[in-house]
Amino acid sequence: MKSSIGGVIEEPALDNHKVSPFEEPSGAVNMQTIKGHVAVITGAAGGIGHALALDMARRGAAGMALVDASERVAQVARDVNNECGRQVAISYGGDTTDPAFRQEVYADITKKAGVPRICVPAAAITKDALAVRIDKQTGQVVVYPVEDFRKVVEINMIAPVYWAIELVAAVAKDRTSRGLKRWQPEEGLQGAVVFLGSIASVGNAGQISYSSTKAGLEGAASTLMAEAMYYGVRCSVIHPGFTDTPMVRALGEEYIRTKVLPQTQLKRLIKPEEIADAICFMITNAAVSGELWADAGWRPAT
Numbered sequence: 325m326k327s328s329i330g331g332v333i334e335e336p337a338l339d340n341h342k343v344s345p346f347e348e349p350s351g352a353v354n355m356q357t358i359k360g361h362v363a364v365i366t367g368a369a370g371g372i373g374h375a376l377a378l379d380m381a382r383r384g385a386a387g388m389a390l391v392d393a394s395e396r397v398a399q400v401a402r403d404v405n406n407e408c409g410r411q412v413a414i415s416y417g418g419d420t421t422d423p424a425f426r427q428e429v430y431a432d433i434t435k436k437a438g439v440p441r442i443c444v445p446a447a448a449i450t451k452d453a454l455a456v457r458i459d460k461q462t463g464q465v466v467v468y469p470v471e472d473f474r475k476v477v478e479i480n481m482i483a484p485v486y487w488a489i490e491l492v493a494a495v496a497k498d499r500t501s502r503g504l505k506r507w508q509p510e511e512g513l514q515g516a517v518v519f520l521g522s523i524a525s526v527g528n529a530g531q532i533s534y535s536s537t538k539a540g541l542e543g544a545a546s547t548l549m550a551e552a553m554y555y556g557v558r559c560s561v562i563h564p565g566f567t568d569t570p571m572v573r574a575l576g577e578e579y580i581r582t583k584v585l586p587q588t589q590l591k592r593l594i595k596p597e598e599i600a601d602a603i604c605f606m607i608t609n610a611a612v613s614g615e616l617w618a619d620a621g622w623r624p625a626t
């Protein structure tokens with residue numbers, strides 16, 4: 325029999341079961357599985373977010389807030405629920421940079437499914453151009469527009485960090501209501517955040533704003549984890565290589581064939597399902613911290 329406290333499914337202890345060093349003590353939250361947990365995924369109408377929602381639903385997530393500015397997110401939620409034959413995903417249409425929207429999503433999913441313990445803030449954009457270029461027509465030097473840079477920072481860095489902070493706050497609120505102070509290992513880990521970095525974080529010509537935000541997430545993740553472990557929440561970053569999603573397809577077939585594939589050792593785009601699987605691995609394997617490179621052996625041209 326399973327018991328549910330605050331929407332979080334606790335796995336029961338088995339009689340005479342010898343607890344291995346890798347298992348959480350009885351009654352603790354078990355983050356070694358997605359099963360029974362509530363997740364918040366932004367960018368869920370996109371390639372990686374969609375694949376992740378399906379993967380988590382198949383792994384038995386108890387509830388999922390699927391967030392995206394595109395109305396496609398409602399269809400993604402329907403697909404996930406149809407495939408799983410149960411009501412697990414709820415779609416939320418809105419802009420991730422809007423703090424009121426973010427707070428509404430967390431309040432609603434908490435009311436309907438329980439305290440969220442997983443956050444993958446994947447929504448992002450690209451606004452690619454050289455930092456400095458010479459206009460072919462006018463011969464003038466053109467500098468990357470600062471308003472584009474600010475927009476990319478808002479969406480790709482500030483928003484994901486705040487969606488993650490909201491997760492930590494939700495867990496903190498839940499633990500405080502139960503009279504808990506500094507996290508103790510006996511409780512089991514309480515939550516996990518995985519940020520979407522990118523191979524571009526090491527530097528990629530033409531991506532001055534995108535690369536900066538993806539590198540910035542590394543500092544945010546390690547700082548947030550240093551603070552959030554007070555509540556038992558881990559934070560990490562996955563750095564995917566070129567993955568077969570609308571973001572990469574927008575580069576065009578010719579660019580992918582001539583500029584992307586030759587720089588990967590696999591000679592193919594990564595499947596969104598492969599990134600989804602790696603994210604689930606990062607959430608459920610507590611030994612993994614920091615950064616995971618899922619880059620298909622990408623080596624940038626020099």
Ligand SMILES: NC(=O)c1ccc[n+]([C@@H]2O[C@H](COP(=O)([O-])OP(=O)(O)OC[C@H]3O[C@@H](n4cnc5c(N)ncnc54)[C@H](O)[C@@H]3O)[C@@H](O)[C@H]2O)c1
Pocket residue numbers: 366367368369370371372373391392393394418419420421445446447448449479520521522523563564565566567568569570571572
């Ligand atoms: N595809 C790749 O090769 C690749 C590689 C490295 C990292 N990433 C990262 O993985 C994540 C997912 O990328 P993807 O390839 O699935 O991209 P995608 O373009 O398929 O999906 C991104 C989604 O984010 C949504 N979005 C953008 N801005 C938003 C906002 N302000 N509010 C709400 N939703 C917003 C879009 O509507 C879109 O559905 C991104 O963070 C991206 O930077 C992707």
